[in-house]
Amino acid sequence: MYIYDSVQKTKREFVPQERGKVSLYVCGPTVYDNAHLGHAKSALVFDLLFRVLRANDYEVTYARNITDIDDKIIQKAQKSGKEIKEITDFYTNAFHHEMNKLGVIRPTIEPKATESLEAMFKLILKLLKDKHAYKTSHGDIYFDTSSDSQYLQLSHRFQDEDDKKQRVEGSLEKKNSADFALWKSVNDNSISFDSPFGKGRPGWHLECSAMIEKHLAKPDKKFAVDIHGGGADLLFPHHENEAAQTRCATNHELSAYWMHNGFVNIDGEKMSKSLGNSFFLKDALKVYDGEVLRFYLLSTHYRSNFNFNEEDLLNSxxxxxxxxxxxxxxxxxxxxxxxxxxxxxxxxxxxxxxxxxxxxxxxxxxxxxxxxxxxxxxxxxxxxxxxxxxxxxxxxxxxxxxxxxxEYFQFGVDKQTKEKIQMLIKQRDEAKKARDFAASDALRHEILTYGVNLMDTLQGTFWEKI
RNA sequence: GGUGCCAUCGCCAAGUGGUAAGGCCGCAGCCUGCAAAGCUGCUAUCCCCAGUUCAAAUCUGGGUGGCACCUCCA
CATH class of the missing domain: 1.20.120 (Four Helix Bundle (Hemerythrin (Met), subunit A))
Structure with a gap:
C-alpha cells in the first residue's frame, strides 16, 4: 500500500510500526452545528482508507474524535439556555445518523473531549514541568512554541519576525505570537471544568494529542499513531500544534504518516455561512440518496479540492x-x-x-x-x-x-405515487399486449410526468426515478 | 505581503520520463412496436515559451491563469 504523506510531500510505501496492525486517528467534528458537505467529504475519505486498510488484511484501530468542548458550543448553550450536553448530544446523534446514510462505518473508537480531561491534565502538567508551557497572571496556560526547535517544520512554515512582535505586544502575556492556549482559565460563572490548575477549559489543539495518548499511543514506539488524518486546513495550526505538544510532552512524535483531504467548494465558491451557500448534509440528504452523495464525494481523488455542483452530481x-x-x-x-x-x-x-x-x-x-x-x-x-x-x-x-x-431507483418516491405508477404500468402492459401502441405511448407519457423512466425488459417493465 | 498547490477532450477526471485510462455529453450502428436500458464503434498530444533527454503531459527555468493556507474552520 502506498500513501501520500502531506508532511513529507511524497507518496511512499505504507509500513505500519507494528506488523499487521494500523492505528489511525482522524480529527472529527465539533458538535455545535449540523455537519456540512466538507465534514462528509473528510469522513468519507477516511472511511475509504479504513476499508482499504482492512481489505489489505490490517487490523485497524480507527479513532475519530468528537469535540464536545468548544467556545462555539458554549455560546450556543448560553444563547439558547440549553445544557451543553443537550446540544452536543443532539449534534452528535445527527452526525451519526447522517454518516450512517452515507455508508460511513463507525470508527473503532470515538473519544469525546469531555471524557478525556484527565489525559489533557496529564499532558499539561508534563509540559509545565519541562518548561514547554507557562502560566499567565490570569491563570491561562500557553504552550511555549520557542521551546520546540521543530515547531513549524510539520507545515513547512517560518515565523515572520515583524508579525511576531506586533502580535505579542498586542496582548495576552504571550511569549511568542504563535504560542497557543493549552488551558483557558475561567473566573466568572460561565461553563468550566475543574482541573489541577483551577477552573477553566482546555484548548482545542490539546484534545487530539490527549486522546491519542489515551487511546492509541504505545509507549515504546517512535510514533504515537501510524496515520493521522484530517482536512487540509488543519495542517496549520491544528496539526502543527498537536505535533508540538506530543513531541514535547512524550518521547514520541505524533504520527508516521499524515493525510489531508482537499476542500469542498460549492459552485466554485468556498462554503461559508456568510456567503449563504453552506450546504448542510441533512439538506442534501433530503434530495439525494446518501449513497449517491457518497459516490459523488468520493469520485474525485481525496487530495484534490472538490467543486460540488448539482450537474456533476447527476452525472456521477x-x-x-x-x-x-x-x-x-x-x-x-x-x-x-x-x-x-x-x-x-x-x-x-x-x-x-x-x-x-x-x-x-x-x-x-x-x-x-x-x-x-x-x-x-x-x-x-x-x-x-x-x-x-x-x-x-x-x-x-x-x-x-x-x-x-x-429501492435505490425509487428514492424519494412516496408510497402513493409508487402504487399509482404500478397501476399505470399495468395498464400500459395491457395496451402493449393488445398492440395498442398509441395508448401505451400515452400511458408512458403520463408515467414520465412523475419523473420516472420506464424500461421494458424480458423480466417485465421496470421504472426508475430520474 | 509570506507559504504552498494546481492548469489534461464541451464537462468531470486518471496518468508524473517511454509515446494520452475511465465516466458524462455527442455522432453512427445493434437490440426494441417505438423508446429506455444494455452492447459495439468514433471523438484530445496534455495553458504558453525555452531547455534537459534517444524519448516529456510527466524533469528544469521563465511566463500566464486559477486556488488554498497564514493561529474559527473538515
Whole structure:
C-alpha cells in the first residue's frame, strides 16, 4: 500500500510500526452545528482508507474524535439556555445518523473531549514541568512554541519576525505570537471544568494529542499513531500544534504518516455561512440518496479540492446507476464467493494512495464486460457468479451498491405515487399486449410526468426515478 | 505581503520520463412496436515559451491563469 504523506510531500510505501496492525486517528467534528458537505467529504475519505486498510488484511484501530468542548458550543448553550450536553448530544446523534446514510462505518473508537480531561491534565502538567508551557497572571496556560526547535517544520512554515512582535505586544502575556492556549482559565460563572490548575477549559489543539495518548499511543514506539488524518486546513495550526505538544510532552512524535483531504467548494465558491451557500448534509440528504452523495464525494481523488455542483452530481449518479442496473440483472441469484482477478486489480488501484479514478475505470470495464456477456450468453453461470462476487467486493471496499436495486431507483418516491405508477404500468402492459401502441405511448407519457423512466425488459417493465 | 498547490477532450477526471485510462455529453450502428436500458464503434498530444533527454503531459527555468493556507474552520 502506498500513501501520500502531506508532511513529507511524497507518496511512499505504507509500513505500519507494528506488523499487521494500523492505528489511525482522524480529527472529527465539533458538535455545535449540523455537519456540512466538507465534514462528509473528510469522513468519507477516511472511511475509504479504513476499508482499504482492512481489505489489505490490517487490523485497524480507527479513532475519530468528537469535540464536545468548544467556545462555539458554549455560546450556543448560553444563547439558547440549553445544557451543553443537550446540544452536543443532539449534534452528535445527527452526525451519526447522517454518516450512517452515507455508508460511513463507525470508527473503532470515538473519544469525546469531555471524557478525556484527565489525559489533557496529564499532558499539561508534563509540559509545565519541562518548561514547554507557562502560566499567565490570569491563570491561562500557553504552550511555549520557542521551546520546540521543530515547531513549524510539520507545515513547512517560518515565523515572520515583524508579525511576531506586533502580535505579542498586542496582548495576552504571550511569549511568542504563535504560542497557543493549552488551558483557558475561567473566573466568572460561565461553563468550566475543574482541573489541577483551577477552573477553566482546555484548548482545542490539546484534545487530539490527549486522546491519542489515551487511546492509541504505545509507549515504546517512535510514533504515537501510524496515520493521522484530517482536512487540509488543519495542517496549520491544528496539526502543527498537536505535533508540538506530543513531541514535547512524550518521547514520541505524533504520527508516521499524515493525510489531508482537499476542500469542498460549492459552485466554485468556498462554503461559508456568510456567503449563504453552506450546504448542510441533512439538506442534501433530503434530495439525494446518501449513497449517491457518497459516490459523488468520493469520485474525485481525496487530495484534490472538490467543486460540488448539482450537474456533476447527476452525472456521477449515472455511473452509480450502472452498478445497480447490473445488480438488478442478477437479482435473485444465490451468492457464492468466487475469487476473481477483478478484486485484486481493484484493491491494487485503491492501495495506490486511494486512486479512485483508476478504481472506477476498472469497475466500469467490469460492468461493460459483464453486460456484454449477459447480452450474448445470458445463461453464462460462471460469469454470473463472478460478477456477483465482484459486486460484493465493491460493496465491501467502496461501499457502493449496498442497497436493494429497486429501492435505490425509487428514492424519494412516496408510497402513493409508487402504487399509482404500478397501476399505470399495468395498464400500459395491457395496451402493449393488445398492440395498442398509441395508448401505451400515452400511458408512458403520463408515467414520465412523475419523473420516472420506464424500461421494458424480458423480466417485465421496470421504472426508475430520474 | 509570506507559504504552498494546481492548469489534461464541451464537462468531470486518471496518468508524473517511454509515446494520452475511465465516466458524462455527442455522432453512427445493434437490440426494441417505438423508446429506455444494455452492447459495439468514433471523438484530445496534455495553458504558453525555452531547455534537459534517444524519448516529456510527466524533469528544469521563465511566463500566464486559477486556488488554498497564514493561529474559527473538515
Amino acid at each position: 449518479k449515472k455511473r452509480l446507476d450502472k452498478i445497480y442496473r447490473l445488480k438488478k440483472r442478477l437479482f435473485g441469484l444465490s451468492f457464492e464467493n468466487v475469487k476473481t482477478s477483478f478484486s485484486d486489480s481493484l484493491l491494487e488501484a485503491l492501495s495506490d494512495d486511494l486512486n479512485i479514478s483508476a478504481s472506477l475505470a476498472l469497475i466500469d470495464e467490469m460492468i461493460s464486460h459483464a453486460n456484454e456477456t449477459l447480452d450474448t450468453a445470458g445463461k453464462h453461470k460462471q460469469l454470473k457468479l463472478e460478477t456477483l462476487s465482484n459486486l460484493a467486493y465493491i460493496e465491501e471496499v467502496l461501499g457502493f451498491g449496498v442497497k436493494n436495486s429497486y
